[in-house]
Amino acid sequence: MNRDLTQTVARIAGVNPRACMRCGKCTGACPAYDEMEYHPHQFVSMVETGRIDELLRSKGIYTCLSCFACIERCPRQVEPARLIEAVRVLAERKQGADHLRPQDIPARLDPDMPQQAITSALRKYRR
Amino acid sequence: MVFSYFPGCTLKNKGARLDLCGRRAAEALGFTLEELPEWQCCGGVYPQARDEIATRLSSVRALDAARRKGQSLVTLCSACHHVIRRVNGDMQRDAQIRGAVNRYLQLDTPYEGQTQVLHYLEVLRDVIGFDELARRVTRPLTGQRIGAYYGCLLLRPSREMCFDDPENPTILEQFIRAIGAEPVYYAMRNECCGGYTVLEPGGRAQKQAGKVLANAAACGAQTLITACPLCMYNLQKSVGGELPVRYFTELLAQALGLEVES
Numbered sequence: 001m002n003r004d005l006t007q008t009v010a011r012i013a014g015v016n017p018r019a020c021m022r023c024g025k026c027t028g029a030c031p032a033y034d035e036m037e038y039h040p041h042q043f044v045s046m047v048e049t050g051r052i053d054e055l056l057r058s059k060g061i062y063t064c065l066s067c068f069a070c071i072e073r074c075p076r077q078v079e080p081a082r083l084i085e086a087v088r089v090l091a092e093r094k095q096g097a098d099h100l101r102p103q104d105i106p107a108r109l110d111p112d113m114p115q116q117a118i119t120s121a122l123r124k125y126r127r
Numbered sequence: 128m129v130f131s132y133f134p135g136c137t138l139k140n141k142g143a144r145l146d147l148c149g150r151r152a153a154e155a156l157g158f159t160l161e162e163l164p165e166w167q168c169c170g171g172v173y174p175q176a177r178d179e180i181a182t183r184l185s186s187v188r189a190l191d192a193a194r195r196k197g198q199s200l201v202t203l204c205s206a207c208h209h210v211i212r213r214v215n216g217d218m219q220r221d222a223q224i225r226g227a228v229n230r231y232l233q234l235d236t237p238y239e240g241q242t243q244v245l246h247y248l249e250v251l252r253d254v255i256g257f258d259e260l261a262r263r264v265t266r267p268l269t270g271q272r273i274g275a276y277y278g279c280l281l282l283r284p285s286r287e288m289c290f291d292d293p294e295n296p297t298i299l300e301q302f303i304r305a306i307g308a309e310p311v312y313y314a315m316r317n318e319c320c321g322g323y324t325v326l327e328p329g330g331r332a333q334k335q336a337g338k339v340l341a342n343a344a345a346c347g348a349q350t351l352i353t354a355c356p357l358c359m360y361n362l363q364k365s366v367g368g369e370l371p372v373r374y375f376t377e378l379l380a381q382a383l384g385l386e387v388e389s
Contacts, residue, residue, distance in 0.1 A: 011178070013175070014177040014221075035331065063331070065279075065321065065323075065335075066323075067279040067319035069283065069318075069319070071283065071284045072284055072294075079284075081175065086176055089179070100326065108326050108328075112363070112364070114140075114141040114357055114359070114360050115136045115140050115141060116136065116137040116204070116355075118326070119136060119168055120170075120171035120206065121325075121326040123172045
C-alpha cells in the first residue's frame with residue numbers, strides 16, 4: 001500500500017479514482033482487456049487503494065491502446081486511460097526504464113511502416 | 128477561403144497520398160491550405176499526463192502561428208488532429224498547463240487557445256457543405272460499396288474532440304454519399320486498429336485490425352476509407368481479412384475528376 005503514490009498518480013492524471021462506482025463499462029469497452037492482468041476497472045480500484053507498485057510492474061501498462069473507449073464510456077469521468085498513462089510515465093521516468101529504445105526500432109521496421117508508428121511508439125514507450 | 132495547414136510528419140513521407148490528394152481537391156473546391164512554415168511534428172499521441180509540457184509545445188507553436196496569421200488551422204492526419212485539438216483544449220481550459228507553456232514559450236502575446244482547429248472533413252461538412260460537394264462531383268463513384276473506418280482519434284474523447292457522435296458517427300458516410308458511392312455500416316467502424324502497438328512484439332495490432340477488416344467485409348464493404356496513415360498501415364498488414372484501404376482524399380480527388388500523380 002502506498003497512498004503517496006496514489007496522490008502522485010491522481011495528480012499526473014488529473015482525475016479522481018475515488019469517483020469510480022465499479023460499473024465496469026471501461027473494461028466492457030476495452031479492446032485490450034484480455035491482454036491486461038488487471039482490467040481497467042480493477043486498475044482504477046488498485047490506484048485508489050494504493051497498490052501502485054503492482055501496477056508499475058504489470059505489462060498491462062504497455063498494452064493500453066489509447067483508443068479512449070474507456071474515457072468515452074465512463075459515466076463518472078474517472079478516465080481510466082489517463083490513470084494507466086500516469087502509471088506508465090511513472091515507470092518510464094525511472095532511469096533506464098524505457099520500454100522501447102531507439103536502437104530497438106530498426107529491427108522492427110518494414111518498408112511500408114508510416115513515420116507515425118515510430119513517433120507514437122517512442123512517445124508512449126520512452127521518456 | 129484560406130486556412131493554415133499542418134500536414135505532419137507522415138504526410139510528407141509514407142502518407143503522401145493523403146496530403147497530395149487533399150491539397151489538389153482543396154484547390155478544386157476553392158479553398159486554400161497554406162502550410163505553416165517550420166512546423167514541428169505533433170508527436171503522434173496526445174500527452175495524457177498533465178505534468179508534461181515539452182510534448183505539448185510543438186502543437187502550441189503551430190496553433191500560435193495560425194493565430195498570428197488570423198486563420199483557422201486545418202489538419203488532415205487523424206493523429207495530428209487529435210493531438211493539436213486536445214492541446215488547444217488544454218490551453219483554453221487548464222490554467223496549470225496554459226501557465227507552464229506560456230512561461231516557457233515567452234510569446235509576444237500569451238496563447239490561450241484562440242485558434243480554431245478544423246479537420247479537413249469538418250471543412251467539407253461545415254464550410255463547403257456535402258450538398259455542394261455532391262454538386263461538384265464530376266465522376267461519381269456510383270455503385271461502389273464503401274465502409275467508413277473512423278478508428279479512435281477523430282471521435283474520442285468526444286467531450287474534447289467535438290467531431291461527431293462518438294458511438295454513431297455520420298460524417299464519413301455523408302462524405303461517401305456526396306461522392307456518389309454507397310456507405311456500408313459495420314459494427315467495428317469506430318473500434319481501434321491497434322495503433323502504435325504495431326511496434327510491440329506479438330502481432331496484436333494485426334489481429335485487432337483483422338477483426339475490423341473481416342467485419343467490414345462481412346457487411347458487404349468493397350473498400351474502406353480512412354484519414355489516418357497508421358490505421359491504413361495496420362489494416363493493410365492485418366491478419367484475417369483482405370480489402371482495399373484508401374485515404375478518403377484519394378476518393379475525393381477521383382470523384383472530382385482530378386488526376387493526381389503518385
